[in-house]
Amino acid sequence: MANASPLSRTNPHFFQPLLPGFDSHLNIPVKFFSDHIKGKHEGKTVNLRSDASERTWKVKMEGNRLTKGWKEFVKAHDLRVSDFVVFRHEGEMLFNVTALGPSCCEIQYAQPRRHEEDEESNETEISLRSEKEVEENVKTESDQSSPNLNCFSRSVTASNLSRDTVGFPINFAKQNGLNKERQEIFLMNGEGKTWESELKRWGDCRLSIVRGWTSFCTANKLEVGDSCTFRLLQKTAETPVFQLCSSTKSERKIQSAEGCIDDKTGGSRFVKLTPTLNSLHVGKQHLPVSFTRENRLINPGKIVLVDKNRAEWLMELKVDKSTGLMYIISGNGWKKFCAANEISAGESLILELIRGGVTPLLKFISKLDQPPFEAEAQAHKRARVQKLSQETEPKLDMREKTAEDRVPPRASNKSSGNQENLQHTQPCSVSNQLAKVKQSVVDALTSIRRFRAELDTTEQKLEISLQEINKLGMICIAIFTFNFGSTRFSKNFGTERTEDNGNKTTTSSKPGATLAKDPLASEKQSTLPLPTKDGLPIDINLSFNIYTAVRKLRTALAREGPDGVMAYQIFMNSTLQQISRQIPRTKEELLQINGLVQAKVSKYGDRLLETIETTVNEYYGTKKKDPIIIHQ
DNA sequence: CTGCCGCCTGTTGACCTTTG
DNA sequence: CAAAGGTCAACAGGCGGCAG
Incomplete structure (x- = not known):
């Protein structure tokens, strides 16, 4: 490997x-x-x-x-x-x-x-790291005392896309001194490409990004429902730069690829939840302590709920700081999830915890119809629930309301085998009730067993997929290590190689012929040529050496510089990548690199050129300016 | 017509209280 | 003590007015 x-x-x-x-x-x-x-x-x-x-x-x-x-x-x-x-x-x-x-x-x-x-x-x-930092920063945005906010998250909505305007967190702005009435900013994607935008203040307590948002989202394939996180890169600069450091969509893709490995925690994977009118109303659902403890579900974060139609619902897993209890919250997501599973207040559902990826999954297993007396008792459990229902239907007594509430879903629920019985059995004897409870439990068990068998099959398939993904991940890592675009790489992958001594030898003409193998398995793959902008290949080994060298230089400059200067403030990764690709040899050529303005070239240009020159000379073992482009 | 602005309202989520 | 309910500040977004 x-x-x-x-x-x-x-x-x-x-x-x-x-x-x-x-x-x-x-x-x-x-x-x-x-x-x-x-x-x-x-x-x-x-x-x-x-x-x-x-x-x-x-x-x-x-x-x-x-x-x-x-x-x-x-x-x-x-x-x-x-x-x-x-x-x-x-x-x-x-x-x-x-x-x-x-x-x-x-x-x-x-x-x-x-x-x-x-x-x-x-x-x-x-x-x-940024992802976690993002969560923490978002979490503490309202906390005035928290220092050093440098990330914020925003969701892409149809509204903010149509208006080309998106809200900007006021506390984030205050913490970072973004107080101007109007402020030009840059939105930057992960690759370092920037979009001009503007931050505008309305009154004392409101800020918005007022243009450039839509074009940024469109260009970066951010769609409605995606959530993206920006990091403030150049706080002190005239024009602050906000770089996109993560988006929910990509994260979820990873989750769906990885999230279905069986857990190894040993706890019961199944949990029975009974949403109440209030839990549906406020959109949060507590998880039983025994379940969260057994499954070590103790850290707040994202959680994915999978409904009966296998649709995923991304929600937040939070911890109630005063009680230590874990709960799921997602605005009206919990209510919608229950609706999607045809679960109404007082009814129970069984979910199975599936772990292994970054985000735990709770998959809907079955609906557990409760005996009416239990649901009724639950409905009466709290006076405040009554208050809530009175707000919606003030003329109804709670008992009447419960019955009213419960009948329509059952009447419409064609899959429920005992719906008719349930409707008629409210005054039934205890033995009848027990029979129904027993039947419900038997039904639930049957459902669980059926889903478990299905899950086993799915799990096996996913494990195979995961192995494939891991293989691909290794390939990607190798590509990334070279810091080149994967698409360009794949085009040329396997077409030409160089032996360790740097001599080019053609070993395979089939694109992807070696792709199935571990890309790092052979040292002979170290100098795969990549095309430049002109479509001409460059020596990847030299470029990698230059990238490593300028990166080291950047670290050294950061250490030499005044306290608090971060490496990315000197040169961004994308700039280093471009330098390693284009290998500038003069200051004029340096100025053509994105991110290298006159001031930077004046300040660091000499050392950059010296580093590049040294690396090139070391690579070719000569002092002459060898041509960098190797024509095929 | 489009973009900007500001008011208003509904939603969200954190924290706290109450209930059983 | 576990679980559910209540409260409230911050935020998002709808909507209408206004200017160019």
Whole structure:
């Protein structure tokens, strides 16, 4: 899977996808271990560094396993299942680690916390990655005391698209000094492309992005219902830049691909929920403590509910801070979900918890008709429920209302076998009621067994799919490591290769012929040519070296610069990618790179050109300016 | 007609209280 | 103590008025 030096002549690399259980230890690939560690550095402590922090983590190596200390590194970098980590050996058991998210893009971290701000957790210098940070920032937007907001989320709606206007969180603006009546801003997508826009203030308490929103959404295929999160990149600049750092749609695609692995928590996967009039009205549903504890469902976040038609409903799993209880909330999503499953107040439904991905899923298993007396008792349980129903139908007594409420759904529910009986049995004897309860339970059990069999089959299929996805993920990671567009890559994949000595050899003419294999399995794939804008191929190995070199330069510049200057504020990743693709050799050529304005070229141009020149010379082993474009 | 503005109202979600 | 209900601030979006 991973291999020594496939990507660079100087630094051996390997990468690992993070699978469940990754946080306790990480296996170094056997081949890498035997090539670079075994016999030389065995049993030593490994030093891990990342671009996200200046700190070095010491991690114990037992055999080919990273053990003691790895957990801290994981925690500090907020690594999660389905992320990837690329280890680059810098020598003397020092590894530079690059973390990539499930989207195969590098995880962006927020500004490092200062020690004085977070003295309690001095083991963690890095603040959380953007996705989590987003959640926290959104959560604390109303909290005036929370410092350093640099992300906000917005949903794409038909209304804001049609009006080309979207609301802007006022607290976010206040925290970041966006107080002007009108302020030009840039909306930037993940690839670094920008759209001109404007932030406008109305009165004291309202801000909106007033133009550019629709074109941004259209260009980035953001549709109604998607939720997108923006990060403020250049806070101090004349024109603030808000970069799209995540969107719900892509996340959900990942969830649906990954979210159906069986859980390994050992708790009961099934939960019975009984929505009440109020829970439907306020749109939230508490989960039984026993269920959340057994299944370790203790962290707030997203949760996907799958209804009987297999439609997914993305909701929030929250924790009630005063009681510690977990509940699902989604505006009227819970009400609609119940409606979609033909569940009305007082009726119960059984859901099965499916875990394994980033987001847990609760799948509708069956409806559990309650005996009327129980539903009735529940309906009478609270005086406030009565108040609520009186608001809607003030003339009805609660008892009458319950009956009224319950009859129509049953009358319309053709699938309910005992609907007629239920309608007539309210005054029935206890034995009749018990018989009905028993029948309901038997029906529910039958449903559960049927769904379980179906789930087993689906699970097997999904596991096969997951393996395929993992394979693809590895391919993507290799592509990303080169930092080139995957579509261009795939076009040329397998058409031409270079041996380690840099000589080009044609080994396969079938596009994709080697795609099925692990892309990192062979060192011989290290110099796949990619076309430039002109359609001409470039030497990917050189470009990768340049990318690595300018990235190192950026880190160095960030460290040299004044406190608080982030690497991305010097050069953005997209700028580095463009530099590595176009390999500018003069300041004029630098100015043609997006993101390199005159001021930056004046400030950093010399060092950039020097770095590029050195890398090119090292690569070709010569001082002359070799042509970068290699014609096929 | 289009874009901008501002008022108003419904929705959402966090936090707290009450009930059984 | 678990679960449900209540309250309220913040926010989103509908709608109508106004200007160009």
